[in-house]
Amino acid sequence: MGMGSDMYRQQILDHYKNPRNYGELEDPTFTHVGENPMCGDEIRMDVRLEDDEETIEYVAFKGDGCAISQASASMLSSKLQGKTLEELLEMDRDDVVDMLGVDISPMRIKCAVLAEKVAQDGAEIYRGELDKEKTTTEE
Amino acid sequence: MSQQNLESLDVERLREDFPILERELDGKPLVYLDNAATTQTADPVVDAMSDYYRRYNANVHRGIHHLSQEASIAYEEAHDRVAEFVGASGGREEMIFTKNTTESENLVAYAWGMRELGPGDEVVLTEMEHHASLVTWQQIAERTGADCTYIQIDETGRLDMDHARECITDDTAMVSAVHVSNTLGTVNPVSELVDIAHDHDALAFIDGAQAVPNRPVDVEAIDADFYAFSGHKMAGPTGIGCLYGKAHLLEEMEPYLYGGGMIRKVTFEESTWGDVPWKFEPGTPPIAEAVGLHAAVDYLEEIGMDRIRDHEEELAEYAYERLAAEGDIEIYGPEPGPDRSGLVGFNLESVHAHDLASIMNDHAVAIRAGDHCTQPLHDRLGVAASARASFYLYNTREEVDALVDAIDSARQLFA
Numbered sequence: 224m225g226m227g228s229d230m231y232r233q234q235i236l237d238h239y240k241n242p243r244n245y246g247e248l249e250d251p252t253f254t255h256v257g258e259n260p261m262c263g264d265e266i267r268m269d270v271r272l273e274d275d276e277e278t279i280e281y282v283a284f285k286g287d288g289c290a291i292s293q294a295s296a297s298m299l300s301s302k303l304q305g306k307t308l309e310e311l312l313e314m315d316r317d318d319v320v321d322m323l324g325v326d327i328s329p330m331r332i333k334c335a336v337l338a339e340k341v342a343q344d345g346a347e348i349y350r351g352e353l354d355k356e357k358t359t360t361e362e
Numbered sequence: 363m364s365q366q367n368l369e370s371l372d373v374e375r376l377r378e379d380f381p382i383l384e385r386e387l388d389g390k391p392l393v394y395l396d397n398a399a400t401t402q403t404a405d406p407v408v409d410a411m412s413d414y415y416r417r418y419n420a421n422v423h424r425g426i427h428h429l430s431q432e433a434s435i436a437y438e439e440a441h442d443r444v445a446e447f448v449g450a451s452g453g454r455e456e457m458i459f460t461k462n463t464t465e466s467e468n469l470v471a472y473a474w475g476m477r478e479l480g481p482g483d484e485v486v487l488t489e490m491e492h493h494a495s496l497v498t499w500q501q502i503a504e505r506t507g508a509d510c511t512y513i514q515i516d517e518t519g520r521l522d523m524d525h526a527r528e529c530i531t532d533d534t535a536m537v538s539a540v541h542v543s544n545t546l547g548t549v550n551p552v553s554e555l556v557d558i559a560h561d562h563d564a565l566a567f568i569d570g571a572q573a574v575p576n577r578p579v580d581v582e583a584i585d586a587d588f589y590a591f592s593g594h595k596m597a598g599p600t601g602i603g604c605l606y607g608k609a610h611l612l613e614e615m616e617p618y619l620y621g622g623g624m625i626r627k628v629t630f631e632e633s634t635w636g637d638v639p640w641k642f643e644p645g646t647p648p649i650a651e652a653v654g655l656h657a658a659v660d661y662l663e664e665i666g667m668d669r670i671r672d673h674e675e676e677l678a679e680y681a682y683e684r685l686a687a688e689g690d691i692e693i694y695g696p697e698p699g700p701d702r703s704g705l706v707g708f709n710l711e712s713v714h715a716h717d718l719a720s721i722m723n724d725h726a727v728a729i730r731a732g733d734h735c736t737q738p739l740h741d742r743l744g745v746a747a748s749a750r751a752s753f754y755l756y757n758t759r760e761e762v763d764a765l766v767d768a769i770d771s772a773r774q775l776f777a
Contacts, residue, residue, distance in 0.1 A: 230720055231717070231720075231721065231775055236775065236776065239776075240776075260733075260737065261732060261733055262716055262732065262746070262747060263714075263733070263740075263745075263746020263747045264746075287746070288714060288746070289714035289715075289716040289717045290713075290714060290717045290776075291716075291717070328720065328723075331716070331720060334716065
């Protein structure tokens with residue numbers, strides 16, 4: 224088995240076909256969007272925080288693109304609920320690969336990490352630590 | 363019609379000239395269908411370059427010594443040979459070596475465009491332009507105050523020639539068009555476009571990156587003012603591109619890159635330029651690559667460009683028919699025929715092009731997926747990305763079958 228079908232284990236396909244937390248929140252604390260123009264992958268993430276302004280209460284996402292990018296956003300939206308912004312910002316590429324549970328080929332890693340980067344940039348913008356209109360992982 | 367030609371093109375024999383095609387990936391034979399991105403390099407090309415490095419590697423145009431003379435002669439003769447290959451009777455005086463088609467576009471855009479364009483001038487492009495010309499002319503237009511307009515494509519993926527006649531006016535200074543679309547496979551009526559341009563005293567630049575590798579091209583019959591292509595898409599090496607230009611235009615044009623090797627006389631105050639093409643080739647040029655491209659041209663011509671075109675069209679037609687029979691595959695560009703080249707761009711309904719390419723990779727089938735450097739065209743088609751299978755002289759019908767089988771396994775996986 225090469226990397227190709229390894230990347231498309233049941234979990235990924237399940238999240239791609241039945242995305243969790245798909246849609247928009249009515250009262251998000253912050254919203255951020257990301258796009259990889261060369262791939263055409265797009266992700267919008269809505270995050271609602273609890274009253275402590277640190278704990279993530281709920282995450283919703285909308286998007287369009289390949290199975291890897293969309294499954295990653297779906298899984299991340301579930302994983303983040305109950306986590307703190309600090310924990311979100313500490314996540315790195317390895318955490319995303321662990322979450323997906325498959326080997327991601329080097330050419331596709333940008334698809335896998337787009338959702339994470341959108342959430343992280345959104346959190347930093349919310350905290351006033353970053354000024355950015357749109358996130359991309361194609362750079 | 364082409365069946366006989368296909369038989370006379372001994373593909374099994376030709377494949378021996380491309381040892382890379384014997385590779386297996388995870389025990390599966392490589393099926394290389396990404397030839398519009400780059401073709402594999404023929405052994406005679408590798409041998410010619412190896413011979414240059416092993417026997418007469420030297421810098422050109424400056425050495426008195428024997429090796430430099432040999433290298434200089436080989437480098438200069440490569441210009442003449444490549445010019446002859448595309449029907450340029452002026453030889454080296456009409457053939458500039460660059461590093462790729464993109465640089466050829468930039469050379470004309472800077473050397474000619476920055477001096478000649480101004481507010482009120484129009485550069486007419488097509489909706490199917492590669493970023494190589496689209497982005498370049500967009501930038502030059504922005505800097506000079508000129509405007510870019512785009513000839514539309516019709517629903518079949520062909521240029522709307524009525525719209526072309528509307529777009530090209532007396533304000534038009536340059537018409538820049540692809541000969542063959544790298545995304546749709548459309549073979550454009552370039553000589554008609556050139557005639558329209560000339561009727562309005564505009565120049566015409568034709569991007570032949572997807573045409574010269576796979577069909578006979580005669581720049582003088584087309585009457586193009588400029589014509590560009592790349593070595594690595596025609597069984598030759600990377601690192602070398604070509605720019606044909608009419609002698610009187612190149613003569614009048616100022617250089618766009620400066621340095622050694624392109625000058626006649628230099629003082630602390632000023633410099634004068636050498637002859638065409640050298641005034642456009644400053645610094646140490648791609649010498650080994652020129653030797654390799656010469657060998658590639660010899661190789662292709664010996665096979666016969668007519669036969670290469672027929673073989674590719676035959677494969678493209680077969681692939682088109684097999685994919686079209688699937689029902690859940692959208693194919694872009696014209697139906698098979700004389701105005702369709704040997705590439706097929708498509709999308710499988712339920713699977714993103716990148717997922718498709720990843721799964722096909724698992725079957726050792728190499729295709730391209732993405733925007734193919736034609737983002738505005740993809741916007742026009744209403745898709746973010748497409749998959750593309752592109753063929754060359756060494757591909758077989760069995761490889762088309764492998765393509766269809768691999769698509770089917772992606773379909774099953776996502777079902």
